Amino acid sequence: MSALPGSPEAAATTGLDDSQVLPAPIDLPPLTEQARIEARQIIARYPVARSALLPMLHLVQSYQGYVSPEGVALCAEELGLTKAEVGAVATFYTMYKRRPTGRHLVSVCTNTLCAVLGGQRIMDALSADLGVHHDETAADGSITLEHAECLAACDYAPVVTVDYEFYDQQDVESARALVAALRQGEKPHPTRGAPLTDFRGVSRQLAGFSQHADEAAAATAVDAPGDYEPTLRGLRLAAERGESAPPMRGPEAEPADAGEPRETVRPAGSTGETPGQEAADARVAAADTPAEKAGAAGAHPDAPEPAGRRLPDGREGTDTPAGREPGTGGQGPDGPSRTIEGRGPSRRR
Known part of the structure; x- marks a missing residue:
C-alpha cells in the first residue's frame, strides 16, 4: 500500500491509513487457517455479519501484533467488504494499531x-x-x-x-x-x-x-x-455514617381519563350519523381547551371547506397575480402589469 499524494500526513491509503507506510516485518507470523476458522466463529456470534468486524480486527492483532494489510484482506474476504471499508474502521479506533507493536x-x-x-x-x-x-x-x-x-x-x-x-x-x-x-x-x-x-x-x-x-x-x-480503595472509599464512608441514597420512585400511574373518549373508539351508531361523524362529534365534545376544540372542529368531516383568499379587488382565489411570481421582476407574460394594490386589471387564465 502506498500513500496517495496530497493526503494528510501522506497517509491516505487504499484499505489502511498510516502516517508512515512501512514494509511488513520479516518475522511477521502469517495468518493461518486457524485464524480464518476463528474469524468465522466470531462472525457466527452476530445476526449481521458486518458487526463482527471489530473483534475480528482484535483477532488479527493477536496473531500479528497490528492490523496488517494481510489482516485487512482477510476481514474483507470473510465479511464481503472492500479493503477500504475495513481500513476505514481500523483507522478510526486507536486500539487498532497500524504498524507493528512491541511486546x-x-x-x-x-x-x-x-x-x-x-x-x-x-x-x-x-x-x-x-x-x-x-x-x-x-x-x-x-x-x-x-x-x-x-x-x-x-x-x-x-x-x-x-x-x-x-x-x-x-x-x-x-x-x-x-x-x-x-x-x-x-x-x-x-x-x-x-x-x-x-x-x-x-x-x-x-x-x-x-x-x-x-x-x-x-x-x-x-x-x-x-x-x-479510591473507588470504594465513598461507599465505605456512607456505610460508616449510615447514609444511603433515597428510594427510587416507581413509574407514575396514568390519569384515569387518559386517551380519547370511549365513543371515539366504538361509535354507537344510534344518532343517524356515520361512525366517522359520530367519533368526530365526540372529539369536539371531549376537547378541554378552546384550541383543542377548534382543532377538533376543523378536522370534523362536516367542517366547511376553507374559503379562498379574498383579494383586494374583491375577487376570491389563491392565484398569484402575473408579475408577482418569484424572480419575474414585475414582468408578466404580456409585459409589465400593475400591482394588485393599485387595483389594476387582473389577468386570469
Missing part, C-alpha cells in the same frame, strides 16, 4: 487531571528512556509507547496502563521502574485487575477468546486481588 503497549494518560498530577512528566521521561515518541516502538521491540487522552480512572491519577491493565497513582520514578522491568521480561502485577500477559494476549481476549492456557489460569485472572 507490551504502555499508555500514559495525559488528560487534564493526570497531566496536572504529573502525567506529562511521566510521558516525557519514558519517551527519553526508550528513545521514541507517541505511537513508536523501542528499538529492542519490547515497548510501544503512546499517550492516552483518558483512561477513565481519574480517582487513581496519574495512571499508566500496560496492555490495558492499570498501574495507578504513578510518578516519574515508579513509571520508569515499571518500564525497565518490562524490558527485562518481567511482568509486575497490575495495581488492580488480571495478571499481565502481553499485547497479543490481551488482543485475543478482546476478540472473545481466552488468552489463558486453561480454565484454572483464566479463573486466577478473574479473581486477581487489587487495590480498589
Whole structure:
C-alpha cells in the first residue's frame, strides 16, 4: 500500500491509513487457517455479519501484533467488504494499531487531571528512556509507547496502563521502574485487575477468546486481588455514617381519563350519523381547551371547506397575480402589469 499524494500526513491509503507506510516485518507470523476458522466463529456470534468486524480486527492483532494489510484482506474476504471499508474502521479506533507493536503497549494518560498530577512528566521521561515518541516502538521491540487522552480512572491519577491493565497513582520514578522491568521480561502485577500477559494476549481476549492456557489460569485472572480503595472509599464512608441514597420512585400511574373518549373508539351508531361523524362529534365534545376544540372542529368531516383568499379587488382565489411570481421582476407574460394594490386589471387564465 502506498500513500496517495496530497493526503494528510501522506497517509491516505487504499484499505489502511498510516502516517508512515512501512514494509511488513520479516518475522511477521502469517495468518493461518486457524485464524480464518476463528474469524468465522466470531462472525457466527452476530445476526449481521458486518458487526463482527471489530473483534475480528482484535483477532488479527493477536496473531500479528497490528492490523496488517494481510489482516485487512482477510476481514474483507470473510465479511464481503472492500479493503477500504475495513481500513476505514481500523483507522478510526486507536486500539487498532497500524504498524507493528512491541511486546507490551504502555499508555500514559495525559488528560487534564493526570497531566496536572504529573502525567506529562511521566510521558516525557519514558519517551527519553526508550528513545521514541507517541505511537513508536523501542528499538529492542519490547515497548510501544503512546499517550492516552483518558483512561477513565481519574480517582487513581496519574495512571499508566500496560496492555490495558492499570498501574495507578504513578510518578516519574515508579513509571520508569515499571518500564525497565518490562524490558527485562518481567511482568509486575497490575495495581488492580488480571495478571499481565502481553499485547497479543490481551488482543485475543478482546476478540472473545481466552488468552489463558486453561480454565484454572483464566479463573486466577478473574479473581486477581487489587487495590480498589479510591473507588470504594465513598461507599465505605456512607456505610460508616449510615447514609444511603433515597428510594427510587416507581413509574407514575396514568390519569384515569387518559386517551380519547370511549365513543371515539366504538361509535354507537344510534344518532343517524356515520361512525366517522359520530367519533368526530365526540372529539369536539371531549376537547378541554378552546384550541383543542377548534382543532377538533376543523378536522370534523362536516367542517366547511376553507374559503379562498379574498383579494383586494374583491375577487376570491389563491392565484398569484402575473408579475408577482418569484424572480419575474414585475414582468408578466404580456409585459409589465400593475400591482394588485393599485387595483389594476387582473389577468386570469
